[in-house]
Amino acid sequence: MATVTFDGASRYYAGNDKPAVDQLDLEVEDGEFLVLVGPSGCGKSTTLRMLAGLEGVDEGAVRIGERDVTNLPPKDRDIAMVFQNYALYPHMTVADNIGFHLKIKKMPKAERAERVLEAAKLLDLEPYLERKPAKLSGGQRQRVAMGRAIVRRPQVFCMDEPLSNLDAKLRVQTRTQIASLQRRLGVTTIYVTHDQVEAMTMGDRVAVLKDGLLQQCDTPIGLFGRPKNLFVAGFIGSPAMNLIPATVNGDGAVIGGQPIGLTPAQREALTSPNVVVGVRPEGWTLKPAGEGIGAMVEVVEELGSDQFLYCSTSAELTAADASEAADESEAPHTITVRAPGMSAFQRGEKVGLVPQPGAVHLFDAETGDRLPD
């Protein structure tokens, strides 16, 4: 077990001037579970592959503990990896797949069998040890891939979207298993996913990437509660945070005719009068029509435990006073609001929306950065 350090690490692909990973500075603590998350093409898998030695590092360095592994081949890095498609050896049995590394390291047969059995017990794979991967289900194959990684007792686990090929129910189940297994083994783990629910539920910390650049690395609570910029604010959270452009006047940032106050520090940090107001769906209080921001319910999504209302501010404004909607800040918006499950809201119903105290995030519209609290 060891720390992992990316020290200004960059990766350029042939024929592309823009780096896939751009000057990445990231420190992963010993035994930490770090999740790399971001949209397709953001460089998260490339980052993982740079650590594993499957991609070169064009600039900067990668260290595991005190050891600079930037130019070491994968076999000398003491890293185990779980691939998205599992990459099992199809011509070997489950036992041989799990014990392959130990065989290459010339571990005595008896000890090897013991270690394989230990890993198989941990993953409930004992009955399948003599089967070939083709005779296993998707979930079993995924567990074999995990077994192949844990039997090695490596310094670092790398996991590249290992759950993406499982069905929804199995994914949730395996997610918990992987997280608890990692806590029990205490091996430093870097986990790549594009699923932000996976990221938030599994990681000690989550690193959000976009276009090869690290946007923010924080605890799940930190990312959710204090997103550093507009991208993180929009990416983390499901349904996504409502991001509403507004213009700042003497009263504050105005949405639907309602001003949202700015602190002196926020006013000072502004580069223009334009801001983006971010409020999560659960950050609204629903009021009767006429109070707060007027809106009309366009769609009701009932999930049982929650209800999501997709409201439009335009219809209400048009009905009330169309002439006031000329200002950009008064332009129509769609706002997602979470209501308690089984609520009686109907499509076409007029409601009032009031942001809860402390639920408002303000971002500079020009730079996209969060304004100081």
Added chain:
Amino acid sequence: MSTVVDRPVTVTEVDGGGDPPKARERRRWGLTIVGSIVALIFLFPYLIMLIGAFKTRPEILRVPPTYLPQEWAPSNFLTMWDTPETPLPANLLSTVVISLCGTALALLAALPAAYYTARHNFRLKLPFLLLVLITQMLQPTVLASGLFREFITLEINDTWLTMILVNAAFNLSFAVWIMHSFFASVPKEIEEAAWLDGCSRGQSLTRIMLPLVWPGIVTAVIFTFIACWNEFAASLILLPTDTNQPLTVALTRFIGQYESAWQYVFAVSLIGIVPVVALFALIEKHLVSGLTAGGVK
């Protein structure tokens, strides 16, 4: 209104086939007869070869010809080894050496080429592969005179080495292409997993890749070996000495301007095809696809 079926649905019902049993029986017999006739047409030359190999010289030239030998002559298979026309033991040895070495050489060159082209992208990859393919389109006869001059310059003319090189070169493209497609079908991640498991590139190739592309290698070996074994045109031009000539060329020496020993032609032909058929029978079970099944989702 829907109805509930409380008995198993038969194949006939699913197919929608409503032929009465007699018609189906007639069709089956009809197909068997047609198939047998087609098989007989294809097997007839081999049958002639087999029967001819057991006929005496006067009988084989008799007009009208006989179907089955009136006097069986298995001695043809003994006397053919010592005839004035050609030194047959040397010819057989020549064929075996040229075929084995040519196949081995083609494979040795094709294996790394196929692996590299399947696994790496380089600027001229497609032109390279097309160039390799173009060599397959050239007949040995087209190049024979050029090769003849070249081998004289290299002072290796009229040796087994010339035909080993020629056979290897002419079969290289097929071997590269067939193995390239097999290597390309193995997901890259399987090899990467092997590297992370502690394998060097060589180890991942021998322990992981080769077992997975084994059907491709077997296919390449069979086809290359058969092509080397059956090669005729280039050998005829490049190997003038009778002791160096392979069986395919030696066979022609039994057909002279004034007399032909057809019984030996057939007997030698029979001997010539036995190793190829045996090789097919031995290796055929390795020609299975789907070895990579289950490796990835």
